[in-house]
Amino acid sequence: MSGRLISELPEQDLAGRRRASRNTLRAQFALVIFLLAFLPNLVLTLTAQPALPAGALVGWMLLVGVLCGMVGYVLSGALLRPLSRLQAEVEGGELTPHADDPAEILRLRRAFSDLLSRLGTEQTRRNAFMATLVHDLKTPLIAAGHLTHALVHLPMPDAERREVGAQMGAETARLLALVQQMADAHRFEREDVMVQSAPTDLRALLDGVARRVKPQAEWGGVEVTVDGSGYALADAQVLERAVTNLTENAIRYAHSKVELRVTPGGLVVADDGPGLGGSLAQLAQPFTSQPTTIAGQQYTAGTAGLGLFIARRIAEAHGGELHYTHQPHGLPSHEAASPLPASALPTVFTLTLPEVTP
Known part of the structure; x- marks a missing residue:
């Protein structure tokens, strides 16, 4: 029975190809x-009713039919030549415009070019996502594995055991934060950020962020200050996530100081670090596929831009924007920047909001 089914499959496939x-x-x-x-x-011949034998008339019509079929085959090939050429280019992955392309083929070529560009972008982001899994997630997992092995198999006093347990907790928190960032970036890339705006005390929001990042700042020897006051219509929980991302990045690369400030234009996160290794438009992308240099350190493709991307999407959801300026050694910046007052510190991120009231 199975042999009969196998023998029937090629016949069915051949019939499908013929159709x-x-x-x-x-x-x-x-x-x-x-x-x-x-x-x-045919109509003219039958209407004229020529005095020809039936055999000769049929032969003449067959000859006309063959000639008409040949003309149809040749003309159809000529008409479809631009389409056949486009098919070959799409299969080869390289689209080149031609002067004799009809307008419809030109539009189709542009559509295919856009599609291939989007597919290429998705492929590079998928590769970067895999790099994230291999690199960024593996590091805390390996560290947690070593700590677990030490906790289970090595004799140690209670104080040291508690310290190892605290390190395991820190690695787990780092892993969870990274997974949350990856999930947020994936969701914000494909969906609009949902906000529920309400009157928000921006100074209280910055104070809460400063308290949350205090252990990280103390461990890195960085001072975090908060200044300014104001209110705005915002989703406090979502906006706090954006400011937290910016503040944690600032603490990671700052030399000694990070400043959080409420301004008439929005919220500012500034630090005395070396700044970004590229433009904000280039780095604030999910799962960037290019290596990134920040503070003189090379980062592989992966999560280097997740925090900035999430902050930018949250700013846009509130009707604002995310701006970045860097003024080394306190010199005025020559880049196009927001005219809002920012900070005396060299590296400044400004999350603008539509309206901030005192």
Whole structure:
């Protein structure tokens, strides 16, 4: 029974290919041209009723039919040549415009170019996502594994055991934060950020962020200050996530000081670090596929831009923008920047909001 089914499969496949070969655009064009050329000749011949034997008349019509079929085949190929050429280019992955392309083919070529560009972007981001899994997630997992092995198999006093347990907790928190950032970036890339705006005390929001990052700041020897006051319509929980991302990045690369400030234009996170290794538009992307240099340190493709991307999307959801300026050694910046007052510190991120009231 199974041998019979296997033998029937090639026959079914061959029949399907035959149907597909008959149901082509060229065959349809050739048939239309054939009918347009042959039917008038047939009507004229029958109307004229020439004094010819039936055999000769049938032979003449067969000859006309063959000629009409050949003309239809040749003309259909000529009409579809730009489409066949586009098919070959799409299969080869390289689209080149030609001067003799009809307008429809030009539009189709542009559509295919846009599609291939989007597919290429998705592929590079997928590769970067895999790099994230291999690199960024593996590091805390390996550290947690070593700590667990030490906690289970090595004799140690209670104080040291508690310290190892605290380190395990820190690695677990780092892993969870990274997973949350990856999930947020994936969601914010495909969906709009949902906000529920309400009157928000921006100074209280910054004070809460400063308290949350205090252990990280103390461990790095960085001072975090908060200044300014104001209110705005915002989703406090979502906006706090954006400011936290910016503040944690600032603490990670600052030399000694990070400043959080409420301004008439929004919220400012500034630090005395070396700044970004590229433009904000380039780095604030999810799962960037290019290596990134920050503070003189090389980062592989992965999560280097997740925090900035999430902050930018949250700013846009509130009707604002995320700006970045860097003024080394306190010199005025020559880059196009927001005219809002920011900070005397060199590296400044400004999350603008539509309206901030005192």
